[in-house]
Amino acid sequence: MIQKILIANRGEIARRIIRSCKQLDIKTVAIYSDADENALFKQEADEAYHIGPSQVQQSYLQLDKMIEVAKKTNADAIHPGYGFLSESPALAERCKEAGIIFIGPEADVLRLMGSKIEARKAMIEAGVPVIPGTDRAVESAEEAVTLAERIGYPVMLKASAGGGGIGMEIVDSSEKLKKAFENNSKRAASFFGDGAMFLEKHITNSRHIEVQVLADHHQHTVHLFERECSIQRRNQKVLEEAPSPSISEALRKELGKTAVIAAEAIHYTNAGTIEFLVDESEQFYFLEMNTRIQVEHPITEEITGIDIVKEQISIANHQKLPFTQEDITRKGHAIEVRIYAEDPVRFFPSPGKITTLELPHGKNVRNECAVASGDTVTPFYDPMIAKLIVYGENRSESVEKLEKALLQFKIEGIKTNIPMLQEIITYEAFKKGDTQTDFLSKHYHPDRGGNKDGN
Known part of the structure; x- marks a missing residue:
């Protein structure tokens, strides 16, 4: 042990x-x-x-x-x-x-799912829907243009390796694709040591829904329901909630079932996340698998009562999962926001000394924070310095708690994205749960004082 x-x-x-x-x-x-x-x-x-x-x-x-x-x-x-x-x-x-x-999972599984091209192939073989696109690395910008015309613009250009939105770009013309291909390939090679690129059809008005899975070494795999992760900036998540406010119960069940099939197909063990894009007609497509714990795992813990880190350790000890799929229930609604040390208007990192830090408090308010008053935020790492998680009996209560908690969250000495988060949750589109992956580009315009009517 x-x-x-x-x-x-x-x-x-x-x-x-x-x-x-x-x-x-x-x-x-x-x-x-x-x-x-x-x-x-x-x-x-x-x-x-x-x-x-x-x-x-x-x-x-x-x-x-x-x-x-x-x-x-x-x-x-x-x-x-x-x-x-x-x-x-x-x-x-x-x-x-x-x-x-x-x-975590075995090295061969990490290698398989670490290549988005090979992951697509594995999911196709498992019968999991994938976005129309290329199933091998695209060799050149010229070949990318030829393939994009066959797929149909707009297309999403993606790096096969890595993550975090690096090497990803939506393009809607051959000229833009040529330039984007060279730039993103070089960037992927620099970050991940692999400049391989591929193309997918860009699904407009899509939602980013992911399903948390746990799998032990005894051929038991379960899902812990889904998370809505559509509010993103530059392909990086900003706000996540569980369960998704935007999908039907039928789709919720289908996504959970498909995530388990996907994990079992590659003999996955430990905690992982199957990510999907869902279009306006509720057709869903495999996006990628994150073979680790997610930043947003706390909201799943809040609605299920399951400590995912403890389960990771238990699985690594080769213990059986202590529950079946039927044992797992969800209750209430949880929302997480990521607190970044950055200018909420220009989105530049904001390193410096934190002179004051007061965290929000109260029932069902959870803080996962990396810093304290007097600490210095350096420019060497990701600017996320904290996560704020709230839980309510329903979504309305959860949103209300989040609004109050953000007002209590005080950081002085550096700039943060808290003003942006406070504005996002006032938008009618957010209140209605109408959040697609282009939500911020549609609604958040700090230079124009925001766009609260959602037009």
Whole structure:
């Protein structure tokens, strides 16, 4: 059984993992960079070891150093959180070689689903609907134009590797596609070491719906219902809610069933998320699979009462899931917003010292926060510094709680996106649950004072 876990991550997700480990009486080991010398997660772990300079390539991506620290501290397992090396087949393989448990799926599954092209092929074979597009890497901009004319504009250009919206762009003409192909291929190669690109038909007025799955080593796979993740900026989620306010009960059941089929088809184990695009007629398409815990996992925990981090550890211990699909129920409505250290008008990062931080409080208000008053937000990492999660008996109550909690959330010394979040939840389209993936581009215009009527 796992007695000690090295957390191969930082910030709020490291704190989140530490919290569940404490409840399970499991010791934790933190790794930290120069920039995180005084970070909360470092202070809360049972042990902490310096791993390198502030630059991520020299610290949190240093696989060899992680394994070295894990061995030195006699850690039984490594939890990668999200981002960084969380979907790295190399980390999973090195753990196996070192006799350390990797809290996640097998390396071959990470490799398969890490390639969006190969993932499409696997889903087609499993009978899961996929968006019309190319099933191999596109070799050149010229070939991309030829294929796009066959698929029909607009098309979504995508990098096969990586995530986070990097290497993705919607294009509606051959001239734009030629330029976008070269730029995104170079960017993907720089970020992921793989510049392979492919094309999909762009589904207009679509919703981004994802389904949380858990799968043990005993051929038991379940879903924990869906999350609505359509409010995004530059393909990065800003606000998520569970359950989705926009889909029918029939579609909800079909999405859950399909997500389980998809996970079982690739022999998946641990926590993962199957992401779908849903069009106006409720036709749904496989988008990708995230082979790790998600940033937005707390809203699923709120409506199901299941601690996903604890289940990840249990599965890694080769224990059976303690529930069947029929045992899992959902209750109420939860919403999460991501708090970024950034200018809400120009969207530039806003590093600096936090002079004041007051978190919201109250019943069914949950904070997952990486920082405290006096901390300095550095430019070295993702600008997300906190997540605010609220729960209500229904969506109206949840939205009302969120509005009050955002008013209580006070950060001084840096700029944040809180004003943007406060404005989003006043829009009629949001109140109606009418949120598509282009929601922000349609409704949020900070230079014009917003667009609250939803026109």
